[in-house]
Amino acid sequence: MVELSHLRKTFLPGTSNGRMALRDVSLHLAPGDFVTIIGSNGAGKSTLLNAVAGVFPVDEGTIVIDGRDVTGLPEHQRAPIIGRVFQDPMQGTAGSMSIEENLAMAARRGEKRRLVRGVAPKDRKTFREYLSLLDLGLEMRLSDPVRLLSGGQRQALALLMATIAKPKLLLLDEHVAALDPKTAQDILALTDRIVRRYALTVMMVTHNLRHALAFGNRTVMMHEGEIVLDVRDPERSGMTVADLLERFHKMRGERLSDDRILLEV
Amino acid sequence: MISLGALSGALEQGLVYAVLALGVYLTFRVLNFPDLTVDGSFPLGAAVAARLITCGASPVTATVIAPALGFAAGVVTGVLNTKLRISGLLAGILTMTALYSVNLRIMGRANIPLLRSATVLTGLQGLGIPSTVSAIVLFSAIVVLLKIVLDVFLRTEFGLALRATGDNEVMIRSLGVNTDSMKIVGVGLSNALAALAGALVAQYQGFADIGMGIGMVVAGLASVIIGGALVAPNTIGVATLGVVAGSIIYRFAVFFALRMGFAPTDLKIVTAVLVVTALSGPAVRSGLGLERRKAPRNGRAKSPAQNILTGHK
Numbered sequence: 001m002v003e004l005s006h007l008r009k010t011f012l013p014g015t016s017n018g019r020m021a022l023r024d025v026s027l028h029l030a031p032g033d034f035v036t037i038i039g040s041n042g043a044g045k046s047t048l049l050n051a052v053a054g055v056f057p058v059d060e061g062t063i064v065i066d067g068r069d070v071t072g073l074p075e076h077q078r079a080p081i082i083g084r085v086f087q088d089p090m091q092g093t094a095g096s097m098s099i100e101e102n103l104a105m106a107a108r109r110g111e112k113r114r115l116v117r118g119v120a121p122k123d124r125k126t127f128r129e130y131l132s133l134l135d136l137g138l139e140m141r142l143s144d145p146v147r148l149l150s151g152g153q154r155q156a157l158a159l160l161m162a163t164i165a166k167p168k169l170l171l172l173d174e175h176v177a178a179l180d181p182k183t184a185q186d187i188l189a190l191t192d193r194i195v196r197r198y199a200l201t202v203m204m205v206t207h208n209l210r211h212a213l214a215f216g217n218r219t220v221m222m223h224e225g226e227i228v229l230d231v232r233d234p235e236r237s238g239m240t241v242a243d244l245l246e247r248f249h250k251m252r253g254e255r256l257s258d259d260r261i262l263l264e265v
Numbered sequence: 266m267i268s269l270g271a272l273s274g275a276l277e278q279g280l281v282y283a284v285l286a287l288g289v290y291l292t293f294r295v296l297n298f299p300d301l302t303v304d305g306s307f308p309l310g311a312a313v314a315a316r317l318i319t320c321g322a323s324p325v326t327a328t329v330i331a332p333a334l335g336f337a338a339g340v341v342t343g344v345l346n347t348k349l350r351i352s353g354l355l356a357g358i359l360t361m362t363a364l365y366s367v368n369l370r371i372m373g374r375a376n377i378p379l380l381r382s383a384t385v386l387t388g389l390q391g392l393g394i395p396s397t398v399s400a401i402v403l404f405s406a407i408v409v410l411l412k413i414v415l416d417v418f419l420r421t422e423f424g425l426a427l428r429a430t431g432d433n434e435v436m437i438r439s440l441g442v443n444t445d446s447m448k449i450v451g452v453g454l455s456n457a458l459a460a461l462a463g464a465l466v467a468q469y470q471g472f473a474d475i476g477m478g479i480g481m482v483v484a485g486l487a488s489v490i491i492g493g494a495l496v497a498p499n500t501i502g503v504a505t506l507g508v509v510a511g512s513i514i515y516r517f518a519v520f521f522a523l524r525m526g527f528a529p530t531d532l533k534i535v536t537a538v539l540v541v542t543a544l545s546g547p548a549v550r551s552g553l554g555l556e557r558r559k560a561p562r563n564g565r566a567k568s569p570a571q572n573i574l575t576g577h578k
Contacts, residue, residue, distance in 0.1 A: 053439070079441030086435070094432040098426070105425050115418070118425040145499060159439075195531035 001201045002029040007061035021047040023225040034202040034216030041220040045205040049171050054078040066168040080110025082252045083162035092158025095147035102128045105265040106161035152183035172204040275520040279513030280404035281465050285513040288458030289485030296451040297431035301357035302342045305364030306335040306456040308478035312461025314369040314376040315473035324385045328464045335460020336453040343449030375475040384468035412505050419501045480533045488512035490543045
């Protein structure tokens with residue numbers, strides 16, 4: 001479903017601030033794979049997601065999604081097959097627009113925007129059904145502007161918007177990191193429900209090792225722009241956070257100078 | 266005593282300039298794009314209409330062609346900004362500056378009088394509508410029509426994407442919308458409205474003048490701000506209604522400022538001070554400690570449009 005081959009990306013090449021953010025990253029996902037991606041700050045996790053989404057072009061390597069080579073396509077042309085949820089709940093929704101308008105825009109993901117009514121009456125019925133999945137009562141507030149919602153509600157809506165058009169690939173970039181622990185749990189549970197319901201292929205970046213092991217069927221660890229660990233179920237399902245750290249250290253043959261910056265456990 | 270004729274004059278101006286204000290609303294508020302092209306596209310519309318009419322074209326044709334050229338001017342600004350990566354403010358200033366030469370070329374001289382020419386207004390009088398109300402009838406009809414069309418347009422799929430481009434560009438791009446195209450079309454439409462206003466104003470006041478665009482952005486902005494203060498613009502329909510009402514109130518304010526003894530040439534500074542006051546209000550109050558600072562919790566504390574207007578992030 002997703003084939004990332006030998007991706008390389010250097011930011012600000014040729015300057016003293018030049019940084020190689022991705023060095024030869026290859027990753028292959030089967031349909032329905034849900035991979036969690038962990039690693040310390042600057043390991044290249046977000047760079048990898050942005051490269052897949054097409055925020056910037058990669059220097060080398062190819063990105064094939066659902067049999068289509070999208071390496072040269074700009075972000076908005078990859079959007080038909082990629083859904084995204086950002087870390088900042090404000091980033092995934094348009095605050096000045098209503099809940100139903102936000103959903104309507106998401107439902108037309110990748111389609112040409114026509115001069116026909118944006119929210120049709122039959123859309124509202126579908127939206128109510130979708131929103132009731134959230135259990136937040138939002139189905140009663142279709143015409144409320146999104147800025148009235150809490151951060152957790154906005155992120156739940158953003159998740160729904162990212163998945164309503166059933167993308168081939170869902171990218172989650174620390175999408176619960178800005179939420180309080182309880183809300184983060186709720187959003188993660190919701191993520192799991194939606195992903196299962198539509199059998200989506202997912203790449204989820206997280207700073208939380210527990211979340212990394214609790215969700216998905218595969219965990220990848222990045223370090224300095226490389227994938228240094230790749231474990232799948234069933235092997236992964238027996239692992240603990242301590243095992244994960246142990247494996248990481250063994251593989252690197254060194255102890256990281258500071259485990260605290262690696263991950264929150 | 267204030268004569269009825271003087272008051273209806275203020276109303277006529279409020280209505281005809283509401284067309285311009287709707288254009289300014291489209292860029293500054295909806296698209297979050299500080300477009301200054303309007304100072305050039307407004308006289309462009311006037312120049313095109315005046316020249317066509319003096320060359321014998323029908324006033325209706327002239328009034329329809331003017332916004333098409335205004336659209337083109339806006340497209341230039343949009344392309345400068347999105348494709349050549351020139352900042353929105355500078356892109357507008359560049360187009361506006363270039364338009365000064367273009368407008369002079371179109372007109373052939375600095376001023377074209379239309380007092381003896383047929384206009385859309387004299388055409389209406391030919392249909393039996395008395396000259397005292399012809400302007401109000403025509404401008405009301407145009408403004409109501411434009412307001413309704415704009416309301417409907419901004420609720421279409423395309424309109425939603427346009428609004429989202431102004432609200433959250435990252436999000437709407439992740440949903441597959443080419444935000445560059447949205448900006449180009451949006452700025453184009455805004456300037457089409459400005460040029461239409463210019464064409465109507467030239468026919469209404471009886472001349473086109475090369476200098477008639479000076480301060481038009483700020484005047485339009487004043488109307489938009491007054492409109493925003495009048496109503497809570499939670500829905501598009503209410504917001505555009507506020508803009509139209511804001512334009513009418515602004516023209517009445519101008520009318521009374523003139524009666525108070527301001528010279529017509531002083532009006533630009535009066536308008537500028539008005540806009541500065543409206544924009545700085547919250548900042549001044551919080552600077553004096555008169556306003557409790559509210560942390561932005563659920564969503565932005567300010568609308569994005571307010572952000573570009575005041576420079577706050």
